Amino acid sequence: ICYAVMSGISYLVGQRYYAVPYRFGRLHQYILGCIIFYGITRFVPADRPVLYYFIATAGIIVYMVWLIKNEKTLQTLIRKIADRYGSKNTE
Secondary structure, three states, X not given: OHHHHHHHHHHHHHHHHOOOOOXXXXXXXXXXXXXXXXXXXXXXXXXOHHHHHHHHHHXXXXXXXXXXXXXXXXXXXXXXXXXXXXXXXXO
């Protein structure tokens, strides 16, 4: 709770002196997505660790793909990294 209060106060003070147009819609989508994937893994029985790790890993991969598809800046960053460090022909 303390961190939430500090974040709220920091946001309010920050908006007063240096307004940043945060996109709360997307932020809430990402947080809700994390909570949903976490909740799904909590329903997997603990006596089946292989199933648990499979579902948890699949959830992380799905979340990362969803994040990359929604964020243009991440797509641009991935393209730049791929161009710089991608396969280079030495012919």
